[in-house]
Amino acid sequence: MKLTFFFLVIGLLEVHASAIGQVKVVNLDVKDMTLRHVFDELKRQTDLDFFFSNRELDMNSKVTIQVQKTDLMEVLSRLLGREYQFELLEGMVIIKPVFARDSVQVKSITLRGFVQDEKNQPMPGVTIQLAGTAVGTATDAHGKFAVKIPMLKGKLEFSFVGYKKQIVEFTEKTAKDTIRVTLQEEVVGVDEVVVRAYGTQNRKEVVSAISSIKAEDMKELPTANLMNMLQGRVAGLNIINQSGAPGSASVVAIRGFNSLLTDGASDGSPLYVVDGVPMHSFVSPVTGTNTMADIDPSMIESVEVLKDASAASIYGSRAGNGVILITTKKGRVGETKFSANVSYTASRLMASPLQTGGRLERWWEIQNMRHYSAPGNDNTIPGLVYPMSHSEAYKKFGEYDKFWGNGHGKVNVIDYLQDSLNPFFNNQTNWWDYAFRKGEITNANLQASGGSKRFTYMMGAGWFAETGIMNSSSYQRINVMANLSATPSEKLRMDMQLYGAYVDRSRNTRHALNHNRFEHMTVQPTKQSTLYPASREGVDAWLDDMNKTVDKSDDLRGMGSIYLEYKLFKGLTFSAKGSVDYSQGNRNTFTPSDLDKINHENKSEGNIMRSIAMSNEELLRYKLTLNEQHNFELLLGFNVERNQTYTIGGWGKGGASDYVYYYNPDLSVDVRDYGMLVEDWRATRSYSSSFTEKAMVSYFGRFSYNWKQRYLMEFTFRRDGSSTFGEANKWANFPSLGLGWAFSQESFMKWANFLDWGKLRASYGTSGQVFNDPYMAHGLMRVVKGPFQGESGITAGSAISPDLTWEKSEQYNIGLDLDMLNYRLKVKLDYYYKLTSSLIYSVPLPETILLVNKRTENAMEVSNEGIELELEADILREGPISWRMKFNASRNWNRFEKSYSKRDEGGMVIGRPLFGIYVYDAEGFYNSEDEVPVYYDIWGNKKYFGGVSCASPMSGKVGTYKIKDLNGDNMINGSDMYYAGTPQPKAHGGWVNEIRWKNFDLSMLFNYELGRKMINAREYTISTGPKFVDIANLSYWEKPGDHAKLARMGTATDVMMDSNIENVHAISLKQITLGCDLPAKWAKKISLKGARMFFTVENLFYLSNYSGANPEVIDVYKGVDFGIEYPLPRKMTVGLTLNF
Known part of the structure; x- marks a missing residue:
C-alpha cells in the first residue's frame, strides 16, 4: 500500500513539475576540466540540453570552479562571464553571446x-x-x-x-x-526490436530462433485463452484445441513432444514468462481450468516464442520445452488515452453429424437381428459358448427365433419394426438438439494509459462471459491490471505491476469435459430410440445427468511485482525485482440422489487448492561501444524462488436434501431396510489434505559481442540448484553459444541488389526440465492398514532416488534470415536437432526391495529433429490496396531413442515416435467354419489359438476379422499388435492474409495439420453398441467373399485393427475478420479520437478426409476418437472499439 501511495504521489508531483521546472541548482567541484566535460556533468545533474554554437565557445578550454547548491544561471555566468546570455526554454538552455560577432543578435x-x-x-x-x-x-x-x-x-x-x-x-x-x-507507415526491417530473455535486442543482432507476434496480429478473436490466438501463427509452435469447452486448455508444444507424461514429471508444456516473471502456469488438478486463461489477451502487447537453446537456455532448468515471453501493455508519455472494446459472440455447433434414425435405423435393427448370435451357458463346460449354427442355438439354449431365422429371440420388437401405422415407424429425432444449444460470449474491457516524462501508467479492466454450446457449461472472468512506472531522477526508475483475476466456471455432468454425449443416444429399447413408443425414461435420465449435476468451480489469481533500476554510471545498470504469484481454486460438485440408481444417495464433493510462488531477482547489466564498431553487453543475474501448494478435499454421501448442495455429517439421512435402521448404511465421507514446498536458487549470465552488427556472438550460462532433486544432483549447469554472420554486409555481396539483409545463425545449447512432484527423489511413506498382526503401520510408499536429476535437452540450430526486394519478402529458415535425455520413468525393481516394485529414475531419451519455414510478403504495398501474406510450415521427426533396458518399453518403440498407435494385423475375414482355427482343451473347452475362449470378442467366428499371429505363439493378444503410426502431425502450420482498402480491412487465418494417424472408434463399435452416427455408408460382412469395411453385425471386435487406421489431413479457416475504421472527421464530430467496428467468424469451416467429426479435438497422445470430446464451436462476433 505504501508503494502504491508512492507511485500516486510521483504522478501528482509531476503535474506540478512545470511550475517549478525553471529552478535548477547544481554542485560542481572541478579543476582544469574542459568545458565539454563540465557541460556533460551539468546535463547529468539538471536533465537539460545545452544549445550553443561551437564558433562562439571553445569547448576544449579548461576551467576551475567549486560551488554547492548554486543556481544554474549563476554557475553559467561564473563559467562563461558576462559576455554571454542564457535562456531556459522547454528543457534546454540556449547560450549565446550578448553581441554576435557579426553584430547581429541571434533570433528565435x-x-x-x-x-x-x-x-x-x-x-x-x-x-x-x-x-x-x-x-x-x-x-x-x-x-x-x-x-x-x-x-x-x-x-x-x-x-x-x-x-x-x-x-x-x-x-x-x-x-x-x-x-x-x-507520416507513412514504415516497412518493418532489420531495425525492429524484439523482446528476449531479460531485455530487448535489435533484430540485426539476434543469433537465436525467436518468433514474435504483436498485439495487432491477435486482436478481435473471441477467446479467453491466449494460446488459441497464437495457433497457426508461429513455425514450430503446435497448438491443438482438444476441447471447445469454455475455459479449457490447449495442448502446446514447441518443436515436438518430448515428455513421457510420467506422473509427477513435466507434461511437456513450455515455460511462460510474463513481464520478466516466470509464471506459475498449469492446468489446475482441482478446477481443471487453464491458468493461462486468467490473462486477458486484450492487455498483451507482444508474445515472443524462444525456440532454440541459445534463446531459452538462460532460463536453465525450466526451458527444456521452450519459452514463451508475454509482454503486457505499458504507459506512454502523453495525455490520458482511453480505449474501450465491447463485443458479442454467438456460437453454434459447427455441424450436426449425420445420424442413424427413422427408416435407416429400422433397417439397421432388422439387419442386426438377422446376424445376431448370443452366447449361452453350456452345463458340460464352464463359461459361455457361442452357438455355431441356428440349430445349435435351439438345441442347447432352447431359443430359436423362427421369424428372423436365428438363435436370438426378440419377438417383442417385431411389431415396432414392421407396423407402418406405428407413429414411431419412421420417426427421426435429432438428439443433438437436446445436447447442444446456442452459446454466447460477452466481452468488454476498458484501458487507460498516459503519463509524463517522470511517470507513466497503464490501467485496464475486463469482463469475459461465455456460455458453452453444451448445456450447463459456462465460464466467466473478471480481471484488472495496472502497470505503473516512475522515474524520480535520470538514474532511478521504479516499476510496479499488479494483476488480478477471478474466474467462475460451470461444467456439464459428473463426467466433466469428457462427458459421453452419446451415452444415452442408442437405438436399444432399454435406452431411447426413434422407433419404439417407450417412456421418456431414457432421455430424461440423460438430460438429468447433464442438467441436475452441479459442477462449479472458481479461481482467484493475483500477481504483483516491483522493479527498481539504478544507473550506476554510463553503461552500467543495476536492477532488482520481487514478485508474488498467488492462486486459489475451489471446486464443488453435487450429484442428486435420483441419479444414484443403486443406493439412491446424493453426493457432495469439495476441493480447494492454494498456491503461492515468490521470487526475487537481481541483475547487473553493462553496455559498451568502442569506436562505433565494437559492441559489448554483459549481463549477470541472481534469482531465488520458492513455491508452496496446499490442497484440501473431501466428499460425503447421503446429505439431508437434494436441494442442499453441501454436506453436513450431522444432518445425514438414516437408511432403513424394511423399517429397521441400518447403522452401517449411514452416509459415508472422506477427507484428505496435502502440503508441498520447493525452492530453487539460480546464477546466470550472458555476454554478447558484435562488430558493426556484422559478426555476432552470444554466450549464456546458468547454474540452477533445486530442492526437488536427489542429494547428489541438486545443481546443474546450462551453457549455450550462438554465432551470427550478416553476410549481406560484405563487400562481395554488393552485386545482390535484391537483398536488403541476409544473416546466417548457428547455435548450440543445453537446457533442462524440472519435475512437478517436489518429493519424487526423496521417497514417500504410506500408511498400510492391517498387515502387522491386524494393526496399521507406516512403510515405504515409493523408493528413494538419490541420483535423480534434471531432464536435460541438448539442441543444435542452424538458421537463415533473408530480407529482399526492399523488405517486401522476408524468409526465415531453421533446422534443429534436440536430444532430451534423462527423462523420468518408473523402472521396475525386484518385489522384495523396500516393499515397492518401482523406482523413479532418469531412464529414457527422446529426440526431435525438424525444419521450420516462415515467409512474410507484402504483395501489394503502395496504392489504395495493401496485401500482406504470412505463411509458416513445420516438419518434425519425433523419435524414442533409448530406454533403461535398451529395449522397447511400455508401448514405446526405439526409433519410432512417442504416443504411437498399435493395432492388430487383420487379413480379411473368416469366410467359413473351416478357416476358424479352433481346438479343445483337456476339459473340452473350445479354444481359439492358444488360450482365447470362443466366447471372447477376440475369438474367431465366421464373418469376424482374421487376425495375424505376429509372434507365432498360437495366441492372439497385445503381443501381436504392431506400430502403425502416430497421432502427432507430420507437418503443421498456418497461412495469414491481411488486406486493407481505405478504411476497410480483411484478415484470414488458415491452420493446417498433415499426416495424423487416427481411429474412428465410434464408427467401428456401432456393430455392437449402436450410437447415433451415420451408418448409411458402412458395409458389414454378410457372406463369403464380401469386401466389407466392418465385421458382421452383432460381433464385438477390437477397434484397434490396422484396417481402421486413417491417415488424416485437415485445413481449417480458424479466423476471418472484416473491420472498418471510422474516418477521422466523423470520429471528431462525436468527440472520439477513433472508432472501429468489426465482424469475426472463428472456425468457419474445415476440410478433412477424416470419417468422423472435426479431427482437431482428438487426443494427440492416443489418436482414438471415442466421441467423448467437447466439440469446437463456430463463433460469430460483432464488436466495437472506441478511442477517446
Missing part, C-alpha cells in the same frame, strides 16, 4: 504544425526534433505541435515508432505558416 522563431497518418488520422506523440540537437517537442492528442527554435533556418525531424522518419526544412518565413506533415 516558433514553428507550429499538424501531423497525420496516411488515413488522415491525427497522430499524437510524434517526436519533432531540430536536426543534430536535442531541441524538440511532441505532438499533442490532436496531432498539433508548437516548438521554439533558436535559429532562423534548419531542419526538423519527425519520427514515430512504426513510421518512416520525415525531414522538413524551415526558414524564418516558415514561422508564418502551419507545417503539415503526413
Whole structure:
C-alpha cells in the first residue's frame, strides 16, 4: 500500500513539475576540466540540453570552479562571464553571446504544425526534433505541435515508432505558416526490436530462433485463452484445441513432444514468462481450468516464442520445452488515452453429424437381428459358448427365433419394426438438439494509459462471459491490471505491476469435459430410440445427468511485482525485482440422489487448492561501444524462488436434501431396510489434505559481442540448484553459444541488389526440465492398514532416488534470415536437432526391495529433429490496396531413442515416435467354419489359438476379422499388435492474409495439420453398441467373399485393427475478420479520437478426409476418437472499439 501511495504521489508531483521546472541548482567541484566535460556533468545533474554554437565557445578550454547548491544561471555566468546570455526554454538552455560577432543578435522563431497518418488520422506523440540537437517537442492528442527554435533556418525531424522518419526544412518565413506533415507507415526491417530473455535486442543482432507476434496480429478473436490466438501463427509452435469447452486448455508444444507424461514429471508444456516473471502456469488438478486463461489477451502487447537453446537456455532448468515471453501493455508519455472494446459472440455447433434414425435405423435393427448370435451357458463346460449354427442355438439354449431365422429371440420388437401405422415407424429425432444449444460470449474491457516524462501508467479492466454450446457449461472472468512506472531522477526508475483475476466456471455432468454425449443416444429399447413408443425414461435420465449435476468451480489469481533500476554510471545498470504469484481454486460438485440408481444417495464433493510462488531477482547489466564498431553487453543475474501448494478435499454421501448442495455429517439421512435402521448404511465421507514446498536458487549470465552488427556472438550460462532433486544432483549447469554472420554486409555481396539483409545463425545449447512432484527423489511413506498382526503401520510408499536429476535437452540450430526486394519478402529458415535425455520413468525393481516394485529414475531419451519455414510478403504495398501474406510450415521427426533396458518399453518403440498407435494385423475375414482355427482343451473347452475362449470378442467366428499371429505363439493378444503410426502431425502450420482498402480491412487465418494417424472408434463399435452416427455408408460382412469395411453385425471386435487406421489431413479457416475504421472527421464530430467496428467468424469451416467429426479435438497422445470430446464451436462476433 505504501508503494502504491508512492507511485500516486510521483504522478501528482509531476503535474506540478512545470511550475517549478525553471529552478535548477547544481554542485560542481572541478579543476582544469574542459568545458565539454563540465557541460556533460551539468546535463547529468539538471536533465537539460545545452544549445550553443561551437564558433562562439571553445569547448576544449579548461576551467576551475567549486560551488554547492548554486543556481544554474549563476554557475553559467561564473563559467562563461558576462559576455554571454542564457535562456531556459522547454528543457534546454540556449547560450549565446550578448553581441554576435557579426553584430547581429541571434533570433528565435516558433514553428507550429499538424501531423497525420496516411488515413488522415491525427497522430499524437510524434517526436519533432531540430536536426543534430536535442531541441524538440511532441505532438499533442490532436496531432498539433508548437516548438521554439533558436535559429532562423534548419531542419526538423519527425519520427514515430512504426513510421518512416520525415525531414522538413524551415526558414524564418516558415514561422508564418502551419507545417503539415503526413507520416507513412514504415516497412518493418532489420531495425525492429524484439523482446528476449531479460531485455530487448535489435533484430540485426539476434543469433537465436525467436518468433514474435504483436498485439495487432491477435486482436478481435473471441477467446479467453491466449494460446488459441497464437495457433497457426508461429513455425514450430503446435497448438491443438482438444476441447471447445469454455475455459479449457490447449495442448502446446514447441518443436515436438518430448515428455513421457510420467506422473509427477513435466507434461511437456513450455515455460511462460510474463513481464520478466516466470509464471506459475498449469492446468489446475482441482478446477481443471487453464491458468493461462486468467490473462486477458486484450492487455498483451507482444508474445515472443524462444525456440532454440541459445534463446531459452538462460532460463536453465525450466526451458527444456521452450519459452514463451508475454509482454503486457505499458504507459506512454502523453495525455490520458482511453480505449474501450465491447463485443458479442454467438456460437453454434459447427455441424450436426449425420445420424442413424427413422427408416435407416429400422433397417439397421432388422439387419442386426438377422446376424445376431448370443452366447449361452453350456452345463458340460464352464463359461459361455457361442452357438455355431441356428440349430445349435435351439438345441442347447432352447431359443430359436423362427421369424428372423436365428438363435436370438426378440419377438417383442417385431411389431415396432414392421407396423407402418406405428407413429414411431419412421420417426427421426435429432438428439443433438437436446445436447447442444446456442452459446454466447460477452466481452468488454476498458484501458487507460498516459503519463509524463517522470511517470507513466497503464490501467485496464475486463469482463469475459461465455456460455458453452453444451448445456450447463459456462465460464466467466473478471480481471484488472495496472502497470505503473516512475522515474524520480535520470538514474532511478521504479516499476510496479499488479494483476488480478477471478474466474467462475460451470461444467456439464459428473463426467466433466469428457462427458459421453452419446451415452444415452442408442437405438436399444432399454435406452431411447426413434422407433419404439417407450417412456421418456431414457432421455430424461440423460438430460438429468447433464442438467441436475452441479459442477462449479472458481479461481482467484493475483500477481504483483516491483522493479527498481539504478544507473550506476554510463553503461552500467543495476536492477532488482520481487514478485508474488498467488492462486486459489475451489471446486464443488453435487450429484442428486435420483441419479444414484443403486443406493439412491446424493453426493457432495469439495476441493480447494492454494498456491503461492515468490521470487526475487537481481541483475547487473553493462553496455559498451568502442569506436562505433565494437559492441559489448554483459549481463549477470541472481534469482531465488520458492513455491508452496496446499490442497484440501473431501466428499460425503447421503446429505439431508437434494436441494442442499453441501454436506453436513450431522444432518445425514438414516437408511432403513424394511423399517429397521441400518447403522452401517449411514452416509459415508472422506477427507484428505496435502502440503508441498520447493525452492530453487539460480546464477546466470550472458555476454554478447558484435562488430558493426556484422559478426555476432552470444554466450549464456546458468547454474540452477533445486530442492526437488536427489542429494547428489541438486545443481546443474546450462551453457549455450550462438554465432551470427550478416553476410549481406560484405563487400562481395554488393552485386545482390535484391537483398536488403541476409544473416546466417548457428547455435548450440543445453537446457533442462524440472519435475512437478517436489518429493519424487526423496521417497514417500504410506500408511498400510492391517498387515502387522491386524494393526496399521507406516512403510515405504515409493523408493528413494538419490541420483535423480534434471531432464536435460541438448539442441543444435542452424538458421537463415533473408530480407529482399526492399523488405517486401522476408524468409526465415531453421533446422534443429534436440536430444532430451534423462527423462523420468518408473523402472521396475525386484518385489522384495523396500516393499515397492518401482523406482523413479532418469531412464529414457527422446529426440526431435525438424525444419521450420516462415515467409512474410507484402504483395501489394503502395496504392489504395495493401496485401500482406504470412505463411509458416513445420516438419518434425519425433523419435524414442533409448530406454533403461535398451529395449522397447511400455508401448514405446526405439526409433519410432512417442504416443504411437498399435493395432492388430487383420487379413480379411473368416469366410467359413473351416478357416476358424479352433481346438479343445483337456476339459473340452473350445479354444481359439492358444488360450482365447470362443466366447471372447477376440475369438474367431465366421464373418469376424482374421487376425495375424505376429509372434507365432498360437495366441492372439497385445503381443501381436504392431506400430502403425502416430497421432502427432507430420507437418503443421498456418497461412495469414491481411488486406486493407481505405478504411476497410480483411484478415484470414488458415491452420493446417498433415499426416495424423487416427481411429474412428465410434464408427467401428456401432456393430455392437449402436450410437447415433451415420451408418448409411458402412458395409458389414454378410457372406463369403464380401469386401466389407466392418465385421458382421452383432460381433464385438477390437477397434484397434490396422484396417481402421486413417491417415488424416485437415485445413481449417480458424479466423476471418472484416473491420472498418471510422474516418477521422466523423470520429471528431462525436468527440472520439477513433472508432472501429468489426465482424469475426472463428472456425468457419474445415476440410478433412477424416470419417468422423472435426479431427482437431482428438487426443494427440492416443489418436482414438471415442466421441467423448467437447466439440469446437463456430463463433460469430460483432464488436466495437472506441478511442477517446
